[in-house]
Amino acid sequence: MNETIAIENVTKSFGKKTVLKDIQMSIGEGTIYGFIGPSGAGKTTLVKMIVGMDRPDQGAIDVLGKRMPNLEMLQEIGYMAQSDALYMELTGKENLTFFASLYKLSKKEMKERISYAASLVNLTEDLNKKVSAYSGGMKRRLSLAIALIQNPRILILDEPTVGIDPELRFSIWNELLRLKREERKTIIVTTHVMDEAERCDFVAMVRDGSIIAHGTPQELKDLYQTNSFDEVFLYAGRKDS
Numbered sequence: 654m655n656e657t658i659a660i661e662n663v664t665k666s667f668g669k670k671t672v673l674k675d676i677q678m679s680i681g682e683g684t685i686y687g688f689i690g691p692s693g694a695g696k697t698t699l700v701k702m703i704v705g706m707d708r709p710d711q712g713a714i715d716v717l718g719k720r721m722p723n724l725e726m727l728q729e730i731g732y733m734a735q736s737d738a739l740y741m742e743l744t745g746k747e748n749l750t751f752f753a754s755l756y757k758l759s760k761k762e763m764k765e766r767i768s769y770a771a772s773l774v775n776l777t778e779d780l781n782k783k784v785s786a787y788s789g790g791m792k793r794r795l796s797l798a799i800a801l802i803q804n805p806r807i808l809i810l811d812e813p814t815v816g817i818d819p820e821l822r823f824s825i826w827n828e829l830l831r832l833k834r835e836e837r838k839t840i841i842v843t844t845h846v847m848d849e850a851e852r853c854d855f856v857a858m859v860r861d862g863s864i865i866a867h868g869t870p871q872e873l874k875d876l877y878q879t880n881s882f883d884e885v886f887l888y889a890g891r892k893d894s
C-alpha cells in the first residue's frame with residue numbers, strides 16, 4: 654500500500670477533556686476512508702488535524718510524507734468543513750473564482766476547474782446568484798465544489814451530503830468513486846449516513862476519542878454479526894460493545 658496519511662499515536666485535549674486518545678492509523682492512496690461514530694466522538698477534531706488546522710498535543714500526522722501542519726499541503730488537500738465558509742455577498746462563481754485564485758492554476762485550468770466543480774454539484778445554472786440567496790443545500794454543494802477546485806490529491810469531507818437530496822447525493826458518490834478509481838484520489842469522509850459508510854473501502858468507528866474498530870464494511874458487519882450497517886453503528890455507540 655502506498656501510504657498517503659499516517660497518524661501516529663495522536664492525542665488531543667481541549668482544557669481538561671481528552672477528545673482523542675492515542676489514535677494510530679494509516680490511509681493508503683486511492684482509498685475512500687469513512688469515519689463514523691456518535692456525535693462528539695472526535696471525528697471533526699481528527700480530520701481538522703489531518704488538514705493541518707490544528708495540532709496534536711502528542712503524536713504526529715504525516716500527509717504525503719510531510720509533517721502536518723504544513724502550508725505546502727494546502728494545494729494537495731481539499732477540505733469541506735461541516736459549516737460553510739462562504740462569502741455571502743458574492744455570487745457562487747465569484748466564490749469559486751476567489752478560492753481557485755489561492756492555488757497554482759493557470760487561467761485555462763481555473764476556468765475548467767470552475768466549470769467542472771459547478772457542474773458536479775449541479776450549480777451551473779445558479780452560479781450568477783448571490784450566495785445569500787442560496788438554500789442550505791446549495792451552500793453545501795458550493796462548499797463541496799470549493800473543496801475540489803484545485804484538483805487536490807486528497808479530499809477531506811466532513812459530512813458532505815447533509816442537506817443534499819438523494820439524487821444528487823447519488824451522483825456525488827458516483828463521482829467520488831470515479832475520482833478514487835481513475836485518479837487515485839484519497840478521500841476521507843465523516844458521515845452519519847450508513848449507506849454512505851458502506852460505499853467506503855474502509856471504515857473507522859470512533860467513540861469517546863478512540864477508534865474502537867476499523868476494517869472494510871463487510872469486516873465490520875462480520876465483527877458484529879449483522880447484515881445491517883445501521884446496526885454496526887448502533888453497536889459502535891453502545892458503551893458495552
Ligand SMILES: Nc1ncnc2c1ncn2[C@@H]1O[C@H](COP(=O)(O)OP(=O)(O)OP(=O)(O)O)[C@@H](O)[C@H]1O
Nearest residue numbers: 667668672690691692693694695696697698699735
Ligand atoms: N475548539 C474546541 N474547544 C473545546 N472543545 C472542543 C473544541 N472542538 C471540539 N471540542 C469538543 O471535542 C469533542 C469532539 O468534537 P468533534 O466535533 O470532534 O466530534 P464529532 O465526532 O465530529 O461530532 P459530530 O458527529 O457531532 O460532528 C466534543 O466534546 C466537542 O465539544
